[in-house]
Structures are given as C-alpha cells and as structure tokens.
Amino acid sequence: MATENAVSAEEIKVNAAKMHISDTDVAIDIIAMHKWYGEFHVLKDINLKVMRGERIVICGPSGSGKSTMIRCINRLEEHQKGKIIVDGKELTNDLKKIDEVRREVGMVFQHFNLFPHLTILENCTLAPIWVRKTPKKQAEEIAMHFLTRVKIPEQANKYPGQLSGGQQQRVAIARSLCMNPRIMLFDEPTSALDPEMIKEVLETMVGLAEEGMTMLCVTHEMGFARKVANRVIFMDQGQIVEQNTPAEFFDHPRHERTKLFLSQILH
C-alpha cells in the first residue's frame, strides 16, 4: 500500500510537472503562422513550439524564410495570419505588448547593429537605464559583468568602430544579455565575420547554451548545431520541412530537400 501510495504521489508530481510544462514552460509558441510581403507568400503554415531552455538551430538555403521567421518572434516583421505567443504574450498590433516581449527577448544580428555614436559601455547600459529604469551605476556594473563574460572588459570605453568584427559581435551579445532576456534570438551571427573571429563568437554562444538560455539560432555553423542544439529545424520555400535532433538530422535526414541541402554543405 505504502509503495502504491508513493508511486501515485510520484505520478501526481509528474502530472503536475507536465501541467507545468504545458502552462509556463513554453517559451515560444508559433501556431499556423503565415506572412506575406505584399503578394509574395514568404512564410507558410509555420508551427513551432519552443520549450524553456531549448536550443534550436534553424538552417536552410538562402531565401527560405529563416531570418524572417526569427524576426517575427520579436515583431521586427509582422505576420498576417496565425498566432505567435512569446513568453505567454500574444503578438498583435498592441505596441505595449510588443515592447514587453522585446524586453524579454534578446536579439543578435548578422551586422551587429551596435550604436556607433555610443561607447561599448553606453551601448550596453542604454536599454537597462531607459527601458528597465536601472540606476546608471548598477547598469554599468551589470554591463561590465557581461563584457567580462564575453572577454572584452578592457574595450568598454572605446567606440564600436574601433573594434574587430568578432569583438563587435560579442559586444552585441553582451548588450542583449544586459537586459536579462529569457530568450535569445541569433540571426546569422557569424555570417559577416572573418573565419578567425567566428570561433570566439561561437564560444560565447556555447557558453550561453550551457547556462540553459533558451536560444533560437539561424546559422550555417553545423558544428555548433551538433554541439549545442536540442533540435535542428530545416526550412525551405518559407516552410518548415524537417525537424529532428541534431544526430538524427545530420545522420539520417528524411526529406529529399534536406538530403540535398546537407550533401551540398557537408563534405
């Protein structure tokens, strides 16, 4: 009896945990989402559920809608049909809600998009001070903490134009982290970098993944995908064609398009 009771108690816990998962542990939920650029149907029937702590790599040929999809998640692009729910908030035309979502979602761009008229430190403290209303001194401490983490605290008082591409991208990551985001989006973060600098940026990203950050990453770095992703998503012609664990995805691709793509990029 006692053991039975214990089991059932366990079951209750598990069920509770499952309930918990279905309620609050979904970071991003995209349901039947479509997007058009004028007449052009760029994203078709996108369904994607991302759990908290999941690391997802999105790959696919150019023009397949990877970047557009990831940019819909913080509403840099508007979707026209379906639902996107980020952190429990549905993205609609409600500007206040959009800003709320953006505060919790960090984004790293292909071309860094640092603010060239501000120093590295000011780049990192700007949003905490103005959006989170963090006192300046505290914001600077936080910024220095993250700049140390991306290994460039000594550049704090320089301007972005004085840094190498790899350093700038690490600053961009630190700038996002200063907002203490719950989700990080990476839009081809290493595509504009020299080969030697890709490694330093990827190392930073691996470090983030190891800490359990929820990450969506559009990238062509298949080594990174194998190493840190829970799931690889392959897109073509504006739709998700295949998704699987990295091991399965790379070793046993199922869709013809995926096989073709992998044969082109893996030698």
Add this chain to the structure above:
Amino acid sequence: MQEHDTSWVRTEMALSQQAPAGVRGLGAWIRKNLIASTGDTILTIVGIVLVAMILPQIINWAFINAQWTGTDRTFCATVAQGGIQPDGWSGACWAFVNAKFGQFMFGRYPIDERWRPILVAVLFVVLLVPLLIPRVPRKGLNAILFFLVLPIVAFILLTGGVFGLLHVETPLWGGLLVTLSLSFVGIAVSLPIGIVLALGRRSKMPIVKTLCVVFIETVRGIPLITVLFMASVMLPLFLPAGVTFDKLLRALIGVSLFAAAYMAEVVRGGLQAIPKGQYEGADSLGLGYWQKMGLIVLPQALKLVIPGIVNTFIGMFKDTSLVYIIGMFDLLGVVKLHFSDANWATPQTARSGLVFAAFVFWLFCFGMSRYSMFTERRLDTSYKR
C-alpha cells in the same frame, strides 16, 4: 653558366638621414604646389596678378584713405562736393558708421534705455559661450538658462512695461537688435519644429504624415517675402476683431515656420541616411519610439546633417533682412535708412554703410560656420582604418 648567389646579409644597419634638400623646405613646397606644371604656373601667376590688382585698392579704400572720425558729411566729401577731402579722394567713410553706430545696433530704441539690450546681449554671450565649449560642465542647467530663462528675461528687459521699466514698443526696435532677436528665435524654434516635422513626414500614421507633407511643401513653395506679407497683412484678417498681434511677433512666427520647413527636409535627409539596422537594434532592445528616435536615430542623423542645419541657420540669419518689406528695420534696413540722412549724404556713405553691414553679417555667419566644423570633428567617432 655562373650561378647567381641570392643570399645576402646586412653587416651594418643604415642610419636615419634627413630627406634630400630638394623635397623639403619652402622651395620644394613652391615647386610642388605652385609651379608643378605649365598650367599650374599660369594659374598661379593669374591669381597673384588678380590679388595684386584688387587687394591694394581695397586696403587703400578701407584703411589708408578712410576717414575714421568726423561729425558730418564734410569729413567724407571732397572740396568739390563741399567737404574737406582733396578732389579725387576715395576712401571709406567710417565716420558715418561711427556716428550712427548706436542706431545700427538698436534702431530707434530710446537712448536712455539702451542699457537693456546691452544687458541682454551680455547675458546672451555669458550663457552662450560656456554652452559652446564642450569642456565646461553643467550643460543641462546651462541649456535651460539659455533656451528657457534667457528668452523670458530678454523679453521682459527688452519690451519693459513691468518692474518700473519703460515700455518700449517693438516698432522702435531696430538694427542688429532685430536681426539677432529674429535669428535667435528662428534658430531656437525652427530646429525642434523641423525635427518634429521630419519625424512626422516619415511617420506611418497617414494623417500626421499628410499634415507634415502639406505644411512642408506649402511653406517651401512660397517665397519668404510672401510668408512675411501673409504674417503681417493677412493673418489679422483671420483673427477675431480686436485681437492684434505684435508685428515683430508676426515676423518671428513667419520666419520660424519658414525655417522649420527647410529644417525638416534637412533633418529628413539625415534620418534617411541611418541604416535600418539601427532602428532594429533599438527595437530589439525594447526601446519605445521616442527613446529610439531621441537616443539612437536623431543623434546620428543630426550629426550627419550639421552642415545642412548650419547652412539653413546662416540662410535664415541673412533672410531676416527681408523684414524691411513689412516695415521693420533690421541691421541692413537701418543702414539703408540712414543713407538719406542729409547730414551725411556723400558718395562714400552708402558704400561704407553697406560694407559695414556686410561685415557684421559675415562675422556672425563665419562664426556659425567655424563652430559647426569644430562640432563635426568633435562628434566624429568613426575610426578609419
């Protein structure tokens, strides 16, 4: 065949030497910059001849032959013209400018009250100079004093009518006082309005956008003289009976709105030059519209268009002369007014007065121009590798 030995080792390090005499010094500079080719040489000679022909005459007229002091026209007229100068004399009549200097500065502002515009001018300079020098701290307080407190104090001091100050009606104002009042208000008002109009024109909201486009295109499509006429003659028609506006105020509004329309287009040029990535970077951090514009986009956009902004400022500063058309006398207007003074009518009077007016305008415009170049260099954070 003999084998060529390519191995070599230096036994003694070469010491640093001076560059050969032919490439340094004045001679080399002249050879390189003035007489490098036949064309260069011809241009140099033509240039020197032109300067040699014109400059001595100007110096002669403006300084050597000039009449610096005097109390009436006889000092600046030749004997044949009823004066004391030898026949054939040609020189600037600075005595005229000297005698009328107060009028040129203040117009018909009562002589006993002239300390008031002077005090305003002193306050203006005292507050402006630290604002312009980047090293001086407390820019915020300084800006508040300069842009909010000073205009109020200046208004009270200049118009009077309170605190026992004699009321001086604006039709009595004139000269540089009017030029600077119009320009300062025009500059201080047109930049913010221009920025708002530029943002409005790029707005996604159709009504805001339409209003801004209509305003900008209408005002830009009308000559300033027409705007001033409308402000001075037509505006009263639209106002309810009994409501009157000061003429100076009407001119101020006209000039400011006119400059704002131009400013809007200058600022829009800057906004368009900011890459989309900057907007997206700001958006992705959760900055609101005004934060994004005020902290990220405008600082960069305005920096890019400093030359255009200052160009508009300078244009407006000089355009204030057009208020003579609505019966107001700015610096140029006052100078012209005094040409007809019988006490000073000589062939040299008009020239001297105009040269003086031109010099004052030039002084202010050149100052603005130099300061804008200084600011451009100071704000440059792009490091060219």
